Amino acid sequence: MNPVPDGPVPGSTAPDGTTPDGTTREETVPGGAAVAEVVLEGELDISTLDGAMRRVEEAERDRPRLLVVDLSQLAFVDSSGVRLVLLAQERARAGGRRLAVRLGTGPALRVFQALGLLDKLDVLPPPPVGETAPGART
Amino acid sequence: MNTTRAHGTALQRLAVALLGAVTPEAIGRVAVTVSVQLLAADAGVLFDRTDACTLTSLFSIGWPAEIEAQYRHLALHRGRPLSDAVLDGSAVWLEGADQWRARYPEMAPIGTAGDREATACLPLRVDDRDLGAIVFSFDHPHAFGPDERAYLEAVAALCAQALDRARLLVVERRARADAERERDRMEVLARTAGLMEEPLSVEERLQRLADLMVPALADWCAVHLVRGDEVEQIAVAHDDPARLDFVLRLQERYPPDPSARTGAFEVSRSGTPSFLPDIPDELLVAGAVDEEHLQLIRSIGMRSAVLVPLVVRGHSLGALTLVHAESGRRFDELDLAFVQRVAGTAAVALDNARLYQQQRRIAHTLQAALLPTGLPDAPGLRLAARYRPQTDERTGVEVGGDVYDVVAAPDGRWAAVVADVCGKGPDAAALTALIRHTLRAEVAHGLGPVDALRRLNDAMLREARADGRFATVAHARIAVEADGGATVTLVGAGHPPALVRRADTVELVPTPGTLLGVFPDPVLRETTLRLDPGDILVLYTDGVTEARGVDGFYGVERMTAAAGAPGPWTAAALADALLTDVVTFQQGVLRDDIALLVVEVAP
Numbered sequence: 095m096n097p098v099p100d101g102p103v104p105g106s107t108a109p110d111g112t113t114p115d116g117t118t119r120e121e122t123v124p125g126g127a128a129v130a131e132v133v134l135e136g137e138l139d140i141s142t143l144d145g146a147m148r149r150v151e152e153a154e155r156d157r158p159r160l161l162v163v164d165l166s167q168l169a170f171v172d173s174s175g176v177r178l179v180l181l182a183q184e185r186a187r188a189g190g191r192r193l194a195v196r197l198g199t200g201p202a203l204r205v206f207q208a209l210g211l212l213d214k215l216d217v218l219p220p221p222p223v224g225e226t227a228p229g230a231r232t
Numbered sequence: 233m234n235t236t237r238a239h240g241t242a243l244q245r246l247a248v249a250l251l252g253a254v255t256p257e258a259i260g261r262v263a264v265t266v267s268v269q270l271l272a273a274d275a276g277v278l279f280d281r282t283d284a285c286t287l288t289s290l291f292s293i294g295w296p297a298e299i300e301a302q303y304r305h306l307a308l309h310r311g312r313p314l315s316d317a318v319l320d321g322s323a324v325w326l327e328g329a330d331q332w333r334a335r336y337p338e339m340a341p342i343g344t345a346g347d348r349e350a351t352a353c354l355p356l357r358v359d360d361r362d363l364g365a366i367v368f369s370f371d372h373p374h375a376f377g378p379d380e381r382a383y384l385e386a387v388a389a390l391c392a393q394a395l396d397r398a399r400l401l402v403v404e405r406r407a408r409a410d411a412e413r414e415r416d417r418m419e420v421l422a423r424t425a426g427l428m429e430e431p432l433s434v435e436e437r438l439q440r441l442a443d444l445m446v447p448a449l450a451d452w453c454a455v456h457l458v459r460g461d462e463v464e465q466i467a468v469a470h471d472d473p474a475r476l477d478f479v480l481r482l483q484e485r486y487p488p489d490p491s492a493r494t495g496a497f498e499v500s501r502s503g504t505p506s507f508l509p510d511i512p513d514e515l516l517v518a519g520a521v522d523e524e525h526l527q528l529i530r531s532i533g534m535r536s537a538v539l540v541p542l543v544v545r546g547h548s549l550g551a552l553t554l555v556h557a558e559s560g561r562r563f564d565e566l567d568l569a570f571v572q573r574v575a576g577t578a579a580v581a582l583d584n585a586r587l588y589q590q591q592r593r594i595a596h597t598l599q600a601a602l603l604p605t606g607l608p609d610a611p612g613l614r615l616a617a618r619y620r621p622q623t624d625e626r627t628g629v630e631v632g633g634d635v636y637d638v639v640a641a642p643d644g645r646w647a648a649v650v651a652d653v654c655g656k657g658p659d660a661a662a663l664t665a666l667i668r669h670t671l672r673a674e675v676a677h678g679l680g681p682v683d684a685l686r687r688l689n690d691a692m693l694r695e696a697r698a699d700g701r702f703a704t705v706a707h708a709r710i711a712v713e714a715d716g717g718a719t720v721t722l723v724g725a726g727h728p729p730a731l732v733r734r735a736d737t738v739e740l741v742p743t744p745g746t747l748l749g750v751f752p753d754p755v756l757r758e759t760t761l762r763l764d765p766g767d768i769l770v771l772y773t774d775g776v777t778e779a780r781g782v783d784g785f786y787g788v789e790r791m792t793a794a795a796g797a798p799g800p801w802t803a804a805a806l807a808d809a810l811l812t813d814v815v816t817f818q819q820g821v822l823r824d825d826i827a828l829l830v831v832e833v834a835p
Contacts, residue, residue: 172778173654173655173702174654176654176700176702177654177699177700177701177702178700180700180702180750181698181699181700184698184700208726208728208774209702209704209726209746209747210725210726210744210745210746210747210754210755211726211746211747213746213755214746214750214751214755
């Protein structure tokens with residue numbers, strides 16, 4: 095079950111794969127997971143940033159059509175975490191893929207909201223209890 | 233009496249007596265006195281084999297003094313009875329003067345001096361170790377029968393074992409003393425290295441180094457540094473404060489001559505060590521200005537000195553001087569080698585510390601350059617700004633981060649800005665510069681606040697970095713009205729809400745918007761508010777609200793409370809109060825930069 099809401103999502107590539115300047119980008123996605131999810135826990139700051147980025151990049155290796163980064167479990171997030179998401183989003187955009195985040199109701203939501211990112215990112219609600227998203231859950 | 237039993241008893245007595253002796257000298261004394269008595273000999277001497285060709289007498293009894301003195305050290309020489317015994321490993325028995333003359337004609341006169349007749353020379357051996365020899369002499373001819381030979385050899389064997397034990401003890405003690413000395417030195421070395429990592433000024437660091445050296449390594453320690461063309465004494469240490477005081481006052485009265493060819497000044501300049509195991513008096517005389525000075529110097533009692541340069545990357549930073557005085561100790565080559573190691577460690581660490589200080593100076597200079605040199609005179613308004621960088625001890629030396637500015641707009645309004653670039657380092661710093669200068673330019677072009685921020689966003693995107701770096705910005709346009717109040721138009725880009733103080737109430741004014749430098753189309757909008765005379769607007773960065781102390785986050789609540797404290801406040805006073813509050817909250821250690829811009833409408 096694909097947890098992504100219907101319809102075009104602001105900030106991502108248009109449905110036909112055209113990038114803003116109009117050229118069509120063809121992207122062959124070899125067989126891999128349709129959706130991958132990375133759940134980050136603990137604290138996300140300058141000291142833990144490298145480890146978190148590696149995990150995201152690992153998930154990106156399979157070129158999932160949608161990569162979900164779950165920040166809702168983090169006890170602390172600062173600008174390092176924001177940069178991680180922004181960079182992952184840029185890579186997704188360039189690769190014709192999509193990125194979404196789960197922010198939960200705690201520190202991650204607070205930080206991303208203050209920075210005005212809620213309408214610039216694909217923000218997903220938490221998965222309904224009992225149902226997990228398909229794909230790798232790290 | 234049964235001779236065998238008598239011998240047995242005698243050997244037991246000797247064994248017991250030898251157990252009580254520990255050092256080679258004591259062994260010698262006991263062995264000779266007891267066995268001479270047991271054997272009813274008239275003279276005896278025990279020799280220690282001090283090296284491959286020499287025997288040294290440890291104790292002797294019964295010989296005339298001149299003979300004793302002459303034969304304290306014997307060179308082994310085949311053809312002499314004692315040498316033959318030692319070299320062959322078997323006893324030489326001379327039963328009377330005629331045997332002396334027959335077998336050892338050259339030595340006979342000495343061997344039979346003082347009416348000596350019979351002599352037995354027995355080697356002292358344990359396993360394959362040659363320890364020396366023991367000699368017994370009699371005033372009468374004496375046939376050494378087989379029983380007696382066995383007896384004498386048993387005596388020799390006991391003495392040999394005792395001597396062996398004593399020598400091993402000496403070796404062991406010396407090894408242990410060396411090991412302890414080595415361990416103490418390693419500790420000093422480790423503490424020297426560790427000392428250099430603490431955040432101290434150069435002077436404090438060197439004083440601690442000098443203090444570390446005394447009294448373990450020396451009675452006195454001094455450290456000199458090369459500073460430009462001069463060499464200065466930076467630190468002096470002695471365990472006794474009274475002596476230290478004496479020397480410091482002496483130096484005040486007779487300042488050391490920096491151009492002296494000897495001593496620490498010279499070692500600092502030349503980079504060549506000076507080793508004075510025994511300080512000659514001439515050196516003290518040469519260093520004295522007058523007779524009284526000389527007497528005072530002599531009274532310090534300097535005996536031995538080591539002066540080594542502090543050398544790093546091929547040049548000398550100064551010198552480390554160690555002096556032994558009242559303790560009577562003396563430096564040897566091992567000490568010199570060790571002090572050079574300490575100096576090497578200290579020099580590298582000193583160099584690192586200097587480079588670090590230099591880096592800090594550069595960083596602070598750069599940081600200062602990124603901020604405006606001052607705030608303009610704005611009639612009708614009072615402005616105050618405060619900036620504190622992140623405490624650099626935690627992360628090394630870095631620039632970057634927050635910035636503020638106030639500039640006049642062509643429409644008569646004042647444009648104020650506070651911005652926060654994420655991250656640290658030269659890239660962040662470059663971005664803060666871009667922000668300040670781009671906004672000034674756009675303001676000067678007459679752009680309104682929203683348009684100015686959009687243009688800034690475009691400029692940041694044109695930088696085309698791939699590091700995800702962004703900035704949050706609060707931008708205000710302030711128009712002083714005819715009635716003395718002010719109209720403020722605020723635009724925020726991902727920035728914390730502005731704070732407004734009116735009389736004794738404090739209000740947070742949210743300025744929602746998208747952060748800058750990432751998206752081509754940030755959401756930005758204006759918020760307008762009115763300030764009366766005496767009201768205060770505070771723009772700040774999240775270094776304030778996100779500050780972390782033992783009590784958790786500083787947060788908007790604390791900031792609001794601090795800003796709401798009963799007034800009246802001026803801009804400067806409120807800026808100071810807020811800064812002090814948040815710095816105190818973090819106990820002086822700032823996790824992030826702090827910028828505060830306070831605008832007061834003149835009352």
